[in-house]
Amino acid sequence: MNLFLLQIADTASKAVDAVSAATTGEAPKDLSLINLLFQGGVLMIPLFLLLVLAVYFFFERWIAINKASKIDENFMSIIKDHILSGNVAAARSLAKNTGHPVARIIDKGLQRIGKPIDAIEKSMENVGRLETYKLERNLGVLSLIAGIAPMFGFLGTIVGMVQLFYGISSTGEYTLSTIASGIYVKMITSATGLIIGLLAYVGHSFLNAQVDKTVNKMEVASSDFLDTLQEPTR
Incomplete structure (x- = not known):
């Protein structure tokens, strides 16, 4: 019975917060994808550059090979x-x-x-x-990105763990707020690096197959x- 009353109280509290937000015009603070990526820290900059390079060289080579x-x-x-x-x-x-x-x-x-x-x-x-x-030409760039993007993600894991232990040693408390930033860096950079590396690998393999078809025509x-x-x- 007490648990049921607590649930009702919690629901009422959330309703009051929602009404208050609607009245004041404030939007709920949801964590968007962009904000989530920003939590990855400075290592997201080289990862973003690697993604841009991978997309550019994929389409540049795809257009050239398709034309040939x-x-x-x-x-x-x-x-x-x-x-x-x-x-x-x-x-x-x-x-x-x-x-x-x-x-x-x-x-x-x-x-x-x-x-x-x-x-x-x-x-x-x-x-x-x-x-x-x-x-x-330039297919080697995609192969290089496929190799080093996960490495940057692994580096983010190390940086995240350093931030985690530094936060604990600075505050002397092992709380969720203390370890949150380190966990964000660790997980986000690792996932981003793996995704970019996977995309570059798939793109490289696809373009290699197209090159082989064109070479076969030449032969x-x-x-x-x-x-x-x-x-x-x-």
């Missing part, structure tokens, strides 16, 4: 027709005017027509490696081109 992966499906057919008809100049003109890694590889092969197949293949492989390097086009050179002209 698109080529006219009839490109190799037209190149093959020009080569078999002996019109190498037209094939070179088409390759030069097509801004695509495959086109640049084929153009290098067209420049070496008349030389041994091994020499042509070697030249095309060299261009292919350069094009692959261009596609993979298929190179193989078709070399096969075409060994066919008799019309």
Whole structure:
């Protein structure tokens, strides 16, 4: 019975507080996500910068790789027709005017027509490696962020524990208010670092898969081109 009366009293007290807040125009002090992140302390600044870098380089590479992966499906057919008809100049003109890694590889092969197949293949492989390097450029940044973001979170854990023990030693009291700031830093920085690292890792893996698809297209086009050179002209 006494417990029931205490519950009623507590409910009435909360109702009075709500009415008072509505009357005075004051908003309830709820902890928003932004305020919660601010509780992480100064280490949230480098974590935020890492997040910005991860988002920027992901979309920069995604746009570049997506652009490089698109080529006219009839490109190799037209190149093959020009080569078999002996019109190498037209094939070179088409390759030069097509801004695509495959086109640049084929153009290098067209420049070496008349030389041994091994020499042509070697030249095309060299261009292919350069094009692959261009596609993979800045992917290492995402890999680096995926590795160091959780480290910053772990550093936040250490800082939070230092704040916790410093607060206890300063006040001599082991109360919730004393340890709250240290716990905030510890948990928030750790969670933020892990989330950023996970996002960077997933983004890096996704982009690597897209690069592999584009490289496969380059290899298929190179193989078709070399096969075409060994066919008799019309």
